[in-house]
Amino acid sequence: MKVLRRFVYKGKDDVQMYECSLDRMKDKISTFSKFGDAGHGGITRYSLSPEAIMARNEFIKRMKAIGAEIEIDDVANIYATLPGTDPDAKRIVMASHCDSVKNGGNYDGILGVMSAMEVLETVHEKNIPHKHPLTAMIWTNEEGSLYPPAMMCSGIVCYDYLPEDIRCKFKYEDMMNSKSILDNTSTFGEALDKSGFKGDKKYRLSPDRYMYMFETHIEQGPILEDAGNDIGVVDCVLGMFNYRLKFYGQTTHAGTFPMPKRRDAFFAASQALCYLHEEIDKLGYSDLVYTTGEVVCHPCVHTCVPDFFDFSFDSRHEDPKVLEKVLAIVKSCEEKTWAGCTCKVEKAWNRDTVYWDKKLVSYVKTSAEECGIKHQYIHSGAGHDAQFAAYMLPTTMIFVQSKDGLSHCEPEYSSPEHCTEGATVMLNAVLKADND
Template sequence: MYTCSIERMKDKIETFSKYGDAGHGGITRYSLSEDALKARKEFEKRMTAIGAIIEVDDVANIYATLPGSDPDAKRIVMGSHCDSVKNGGNYDGILGVISAMEVLETVHEHNIPHKHPLTAMIWTNEEGSLYPPAMMCSGIVCYDYLPEDIRSKFCYDDMMVSKSVLDGTKTFGEALEKSGYKGEKKYRLSPDNYECMFETHIEQGPILEDAGNSVGIVDCVLGMFNYRIRFFGQTTHAGTFPMPKRRDALLAASQALVYLHEEIDKLGYSDLVYTTGEIVCHPCVHTCVPDYVDVSFDARHEDPKVLAKVMEILKSCTTKTWAGCSCEIEKAWNRDTVYWDKELVGYVKEAAEEIGVSHQYIHSGAGHDAQFCAYMLPTTMIFVQSKEGLSHCEDEYSTPEDCTNGASVMLHAVLKKDKQ
């Protein structure tokens, strides 16, 4: 039985980690940056070496395709992204690219028969770290198939003027033109020329490691909502205004957040996750009582009924007075749970069983390009164990063995689909 090469896997991980090396174990590799372009060149070089045909679409997504025996068969695509967050790790995103490369290299090395063309790809600007929003180019490519509330955020023209968060002047469209990777729209992933998509990714959590399993059979991306919670008080002098008369918006926010945690935890759902991760405080001066605080609130769960219960608790914050301050909430965005194609999920599970890789079913709490692709094509994901569950940081790590297991599982799942 064919398996992917751990030595090739190690080599690719080591090589790609040089592009954007931040000097202390991880990378900063913004989309279309000089380092990201080097990673793309490496991808092209290695794929061309095995006879893959390179195509680039109009938003710089790259496709490397090994022809199949049936010239009329649609392609089976595998891939992820090569950009990172600031001071990110060497596995998030790029492992999915490396794994797709490894599948094609293994098929080429062993001359494995296959009917469908097999494609490895790089999605552009998944992280949105330099040019918001996240999953920009999968949103553009899958635009016509996305739900209306999502589609409205990914208009091509709007994305071209997305400004760099570093200097606020250079736009994504300008970076795209300068990159040399603005290809043709006709090469975009679409149901006309693609059969389905697979994406391998690190788990980014501790569930697989805690269970002692190498690979996750992902069945869905969790539904979620993201809100802003705002508190309105009054600015006064920190040294002269009596405590009983203050309307401290930061104190109000702290009381409300404790309330939210206590009430949501009472619901008793161990698989429910929620986060208040961003805060804006005004005037943010040590001698001033804050008059305005804005915090983010992010909740995720598979069941919309559970999220509805969380929403009721969130809404109840607006009916209370917190430290003399009023409160309002506003929706930033939300998504329903996205379920992967059952047939493809079944192939992934069969593949893991047949090659003897320890595995389990698992949900994805994070969003991925595959999530948008699933509205357009049959799609699924494979997770690889993350050491201590760490991700979006320089300590992010997955063993070469687990990475190779993930690629091997994808290889055999793809071959199963190819024979179908």
């Protein structure tokens, strides 16, 4: 870590920069990695599970130790706030989540919580003057790993501000009835009631009480590392679409039916997938990504020719016109016959590109420059609670370099130095925002 000093930036008046604590960050990483330790270097910490409750209690304990006021809303989002000098000023919130995917890593989500904690701890330790109350926040159920969908509680809280095609997926009653993927009987609402973290709706994030939101997160990709940069100044979350391609054939016996007469839905799907790769790659967009991540095969018996095969298709890019070109190729699969099988293309969902507040982005970039930390502009290909908050409040994100670009897996790693730099950049950006 660089030692930050008082210095002149671009000929302006002296700029006081503050540095977060590497030792405190190391301690937080070590401590929170124990909550849900899967024994292989990572964690499984489902939302509102005993492991997540341990992480929440640790957050509350540490925040109370510096005099932060704790509030919990009706969907278990936690807010820890240090008062500012202006009792009437709106709050500046720094937020992320503490739940994980199954066999995930020690940084996704929780780094944003630890960074927010570190900002408040540094402000407290160094008695840094600030006008606005500063809030560290834990969002509930960002991953949706146990109770779908992802970003559940930011969807509930930001519901009235979301576009209609997104809003309809986050009705409070539907979310309370979301069933556990493990037993398909217990619900999120039941887990919420049992957790001890169901608070009051009046504490929800809202424009009446909050002015800005920041979120620090690991990059989850290799772009920063490949470029030799430590911090990503995030400018947007990429637009995307998700479709299902379904292929219909005929089940016959695997050993008795002649090959020329077969209508193998699995084989048909493989032909279509190769076609998609070939045609989409011809578009020539190096920053376009697409994925087939989930498949369904029927009857899924080794002695049967499949009569049905279904795969997901996820594509992401900043420019909606590029996504339109990709979608046209995807939809063209319906117009063809694949190994004697028909294809039906169905929309699952989509989202537009969400751009962060330009002023807050500039605060992040300027803070990285003034701290002497190598940085670059970067897009987020992954979704985050911040993208829903952005419909409600001016919002931005900060990325920290991910080793080898790995995330949502146990080898996920960001060095304590990079994590501390991310918190340091957020601290100084928040202090710039405090002057507004």
